[in-house]
Amino acid sequence: MKYCGECGNPVEQRVPQGxxxxxxxxxxxxxxxYTNPRIVAGTIPVWKNQVxxxxxxxxxxxxYWTLPAGFxxxxxxxxxxxxxxxxxxxxxRVSVQGxxxxxxxxxxDQVHLFFRAVLVDGTFGAGPESLETRLFTEADIPWDEISxxxxxxxxxxxxxxxxxxxxxxHVSDIRRPLKT
Amino acid sequence: MKYCGECGNPVEQRVPQGxxxxxxxxxxxxxxxYTNPRIVAGTIPVWKNQVxxxxxxxxxxxxYWTLPAGFxxxxxxxxxxxxxxxxxxxxxRVSVQGxxxxxxxxxxDQVHLFFRAVLVDGTFGAGPESLETRLFTEADIPWDEISxxxxxxxxxxxxxxxxxxxxxxHVSDIRRPLKT
Ligand SMILES: [Zn+2]
Ligand SMILES: [Zn+2]
Numbered sequence: 001m002k003y004c005g006e007c008g009n010p011v012e013q014r015v016p017q018g019x020x021x022x023x024x025x026x027x028x029x030x031x032x033x034y035t036n037p038r039i040v041a042g043t044i045p046v047w048k049n050q051v052x053x054x055x056x057x058x059x060x061x062x063x064y065w066t067l068p069a070g071f072x073x074x075x076x077x078x079x080x081x082x083x084x085x086x087x088x089x090x091x092x093r094v095s096v097q098g099x100x101x102x103x104x105x106x107x108x109d110q111v112h113l114f115f116r117a118v119l120v121d122g123t124f125g126a127g128p129e130s131l132e133t134r135l136f137t138e139a140d141i142p143w144d145e146i147s148x149x150x151x152x153x154x155x156x157x158x159x160x161x162x163x164x165x166x167x168x169x170h171v172s173d174i175r176r177p178l179k180t
Numbered sequence: 181m182k183y184c185g186e187c188g189n190p191v192e193q194r195v196p197q198g199x200x201x202x203x204x205x206x207x208x209x210x211x212x213x214y215t216n217p218r219i220v221a222g223t224i225p226v227w228k229n230q231v232x233x234x235x236x237x238x239x240x241x242x243x244y245w246t247l248p249a250g251f252x253x254x255x256x257x258x259x260x261x262x263x264x265x266x267x268x269x270x271x272x273r274v275s276v277q278g279x280x281x282x283x284x285x286x287x288x289d290q291v292h293l294f295f296r297a298v299l300v301d302g303t304f305g306a307g308p309e310s311l312e313t314r315l316f317t318e319a320d321i322p323w324d325e326i327s328x329x330x331x332x333x334x335x336x337x338x339x340x341x342x343x344x345x346x347x348x349x350h351v352s353d354i355r356r357p358l359k360t
Binding site: 010036037099171 | 185
């Protein structure tokens with residue numbers, strides 16, 4: 001940020017009084033402009049022992065496979081965001097079962113939330129951000145073409161937990177860009 | 181937002197191509213300025229059957245009691261944010277046990293995360309944002325002087341679950357300002 005969103009004058013980077021972090025502060029109106037991590041919400045959409053994945057039609061990771069997920073919007077809940085993203089990217093209606101992974105990604109200021117979910121009627125399609133969508137059995141998952149480390153970790157945990165049919169919440173971090 | 185943070189020129193509110201929500205878009209450089217919900221992270225700090233609460237030294241809700249919690253910062257994890265806030269507000273070192281409540285508050289664009297935690301050595305104090313901090317037994321909790329609905333709900337769930345010594349994750353929403 002270079003200019004103040006409130007008055008349009010230049011901001012400077014300094015630590016406000018009583019704070020301990022550098023912030024963007026307006027040189028004229030003195031408003032402090034905070035920035036905070038963003039939430040990415042998505043689902044693991046399941047239908048008859050298969051998981052629905054989307055092949056990305058947008059950068060980054062064009063052409064790679066992902067779970068449906070995207071940035072949570074203002075004025076919605078985490079669950080609503082996950083359901084909306086599943087609809088927009090995979091054209092699938094889901095019933096959400098519970099939060100499954102919460103993965104902080106500090107180097108990009110994001111927190112990724114994946115909910116377990118079941119397709120309501122087994123129908124799906126490709127939204128504008130997807131080249132195609134497809135149901136995969138565990139054996140067919142394209143592990144070398146998964147878009148993001150948080151998606152890969154969530155899928156790995158899911159198939160591991162499925163052996164016991166017990167899906168506890170997994171809270172973890174991914175600390176740096178990982179090769180996938 | 182009235183001005184573009186990148187170039188300082190006025191923004192306008194309109195729906196970008198391919199989007200379905202109104203955004204702040206710069207009239208000159210055309211940058212789209214997204215805003216997203218913020219995460220508030222905190223703990224339920226427990227010591228010998230008692231819960232540590234902080235009496236707020238800042239607005240909103242000056243003088244009311246709260247669990248230690250605050251806005252998650254960039255470059256940290258959710259757990260780190262909860263531990264940091266507990267240190268800053270209650271001067272208490274905690275060991276985090278697990279995510280306990282995730283409460284979306286859509287009308288103020290926030291998601292509140294509370295982790296169960298245990299004081300490491302039983303010491304605590306009042307940070308700059310607290311008038312005082314105190315350990316409370318369940319019978320002593322000042323229910324009529326709790327700062328925020330998410331804190332009240334988290335405490336209610338905690339004492340209910342404590343009867344069974346079983347603390348599943350609770351995901352819920354609070355849809356409008358509630359009287360406390
Ligand atoms: Zn300004
Ligand atoms: Zn601009």
